[in-house]
Amino acid sequence: MSWSAFLDTQSLLPTADTPWLAPVEHLTVVRARGEEADHYLQGQLSCDLRAVDQGAHLTGMHLSLKGRGLVSVRVVRDGDDYLMLTPDGMGEALIKSLMKYRLRAKVEFEQLEDLAVIMLGGELAPDLPAPGQSLRTPEGLWLRYPHTDHALLLVEAGEAENRWQTLSEGRNAVTPNGPVLADIEAGEGMVYPGAEDLFLPQVLNYDVTGGVNFKKGCYTGQEVVARMHFKGKLKQRMQRVDFTADLALQPGEVLRDGNGKAAGEVVISANTRNGGAALVVLRRDTDGVLYKDDTPLDSQLNELPYPLPWKD
Structure with a gap:
């Protein structure tokens, strides 16, 4: 078999x-x-x-x-x-x-x-x-x-x-x-079909999980990644969101805040007993209350198992 x-x-x-x-x-x-x-x-x-x-x-x-x-x-x-x-x-x-x-x-x-x-x-x-x-x-x-x-x-x-x-x-x-x-x-995000060419490694927290190294030397795309790390200010990162709405979320899909403004993009989602959970790349100032088009997710931010090193 x-x-x-x-x-x-x-x-x-x-x-x-x-x-x-x-x-x-x-x-x-x-x-x-x-x-x-x-x-x-x-x-x-x-x-x-x-x-x-x-x-x-x-x-x-x-x-x-x-x-x-x-x-x-x-x-x-x-x-x-x-x-x-x-x-x-x-x-x-x-x-x-x-x-x-x-x-x-x-x-x-x-x-x-x-x-x-x-x-x-x-x-x-x-x-x-x-x-x-x-x-x-x-x-x-x-x-x-x-x-x-x-x-x-x-x-x-x-x-x-x-x-x-x-x-x-x-x-x-x-x-x-x-x-x-x-x-x-x-908190292990990847680039899934539909989200190609969207995310810097740091946006998916690879600088926390060992997915990007700033001392290893050159690799394809390294200059842009290093410039953001040493000189830039990251305004968005992948976070966990839990929601109760009966909705399917697709990788790369844009979610919005209560004012209709783009708040972030979906990395991956799964079903839970109470609805769903997702990894979503979110702006730093987002409170986790998100909408898919005009439909509320009834969502909130949840913890990742590692801290996020936001830069002031």
Whole structure:
């Protein structure tokens, strides 16, 4: 039975108290391999691969020359290769974006169709990696979130059913909505389809989560990003919003304040028991009371698991 066919046989809850596990369907995986993969990616992504080489996993962006994110990744070392988790539907865009500057560099990219991703929430085993770190075990490749009690497991699709059945003991089984909500709780935003070329890395708080490094040297779009960091004043950042209105929010969608003025753009949203939650890039002066067109979200700001370093 295929991994997708197996999941069709499972009774999955939309949300659940911890501990839980869920299939991750909002991300896909691209492998980078080749003797110059490390050097090449270091010059293309906003994060510092030297930390990844030491066992960390980091979010990062591949930027346009304007410094805006064309595509996001969560990058981790896997032996001599690198795996990049990127939003579903953007695997080919990621490869195309990175290939644009490859020239003669000895690096190849491949979207992996035979790799399953599972997320665990709550009561993580003590032998898993430390927060923000990765670890390969006989079960697969683990990536533990830095700020919340969540972990990803990357496993060959042929082994995913066995891993699921083992890990599901004592855990609620949750739909793919669960991992999206977990990313919102963790404040882990990415560039999803519909929001390309909108956000500086700092706008998605990558300067807080290690997704941009200001000492690593040059990479595509670096000058604009560095200029904002050292000389500019960031007027908007990604924040969490909870809402009770029965509305669907799409990445890149503009939300407005009570005066009809644009207040920010949606990064990603998920369902909750009381309505929905979203990561939204908001102006600093926004109070969290937002509207989609003329419809109120009945929304309020909620906390992220890390502080936002607003500059005065």
